[in-house]
Amino acid sequence: MSVQTQNAAGNCSDCPIRHRAVCAHCEKPELNELESIKYYRNFEAGQSIIWSGDKMGFVGSVVSGIASLTQTMEDGRTQMVGLLLPSDFVGRPGREGSPYDVTATTDVVMCCFRKKPFEEMMARTPHIAHRLLEMTLDELDAAREWMLVLGRKTAREKIASLLSIIARRDASLSSGGPVGTLVFDLPLTREAMADYLGLTLETVSRQMSALKKDGVIQLEGKRHVTIPDMGRLMEEAGDDTDGGMLG
Template identity: 70%
Template sequence: MTFDLKDCGTCPIRHRAVCARCESDELEILESIKFYRSFEAGQPVIWSGDSMDFVASVVTGVASLSQAMEDGRTQMVGLLLPSDFLGRPGREFAPYDVVAVSNLTLCCFRRKPFEKMMLNTPHIAQRLLEMTLDELDAAREWMLILGRKTAREKIASLLTILARREASLALQTAQSGTSFELPLTREAMADYLGLTLETVSRQVSALKREGIVQLEGKRKIIIPDFDLLVAETGDDADGGVMV
């Protein structure tokens, strides 16, 4: 795959440096239909059912996809970190609520021309297929978490996932001693994990008490021994979906 949405489509700074095909027509088209949008933490990006005339990828910050039941119960069904893709070519209405969890910048492409371009440039459909398959794998890992794990295992799994993603953004693998800023409130963590915020708070406190994680303030997580944390997830040691 020589054409990479992550490098070429998302970020005009990166793609010039990285991608051999950058001077191609596709890129020119992408550039011409591209615009940026920013959101403050907590702001809605789009509501379920709204018409959505763009697709986008996350440049900085974190967004969540969630589904709500009419009695107010909500379940987060997707967590978008930088380089993740938002939206579905060929679909007019948003199927989920999208909310900026932290301050957020999106790189948007107008949907119609994006779709048209997809028809002519197979690389993009193929790249998008790959990304979607990865997302499907992540969703399925998440289903195991929701369906079968205990509250403690859920918290450990979430922290592991976030630590791994955080590390991979820096082109590293998660290691002992790493620390990262939790981009989620306790309530958002609860929505992610199918728990209540009280249970989240209790389990985080328990992991802290037992020295499996350290906290600096409410949001900064330090992982003194990564294997110790992974042991709490209930997964086998190699962990995560295999690729």
């Protein structure tokens, strides 16, 4: 795995997540100050970024790749409680440790700030605190959406919900195109999907096969997914499309 720091003396203005991350509202002088306290770090797929309970010396943003937040019980049952995509923030200013494990699901590049200087800067810079509040509210919405999935949806609906979330995110990143055929690669193993959805990996596998058999999705290999009809998928997810979104 290339351990190159792809943006080593990285210039914030070239940053791919510049306008979505915690620094989104910052102006040039603020960006300059952030640049002076930031550094990049690479994590390989599977590697732990933070252990639950550890003191965190840094906070930062995911620049590329995917990381996950998970909680684990003593007997080994685990539940994923968050999926961190590029521009998502890691760490909580004002808190000592992390209550969850943070793990790199794919190779990950992070833009890190030492915690103390970042907190001090945040206290002086309402832009940053405000953006962080916005992002935290978004995460809260996502978590609560997920509580409905975990608590009330069937296995089939859970799978369809996860696929539709990933599909929509990919659509917004790439084409931005409207409702047509969507194609993407699953960034998660069956086991990670199970941990996300509160299922076993066998059930995930069975429901993926069932959705494929019923023509809701097409699979090439294990990861490459084609969605011929997004509306159909959303019906399967139980998220109704307001009754059919005529174009």
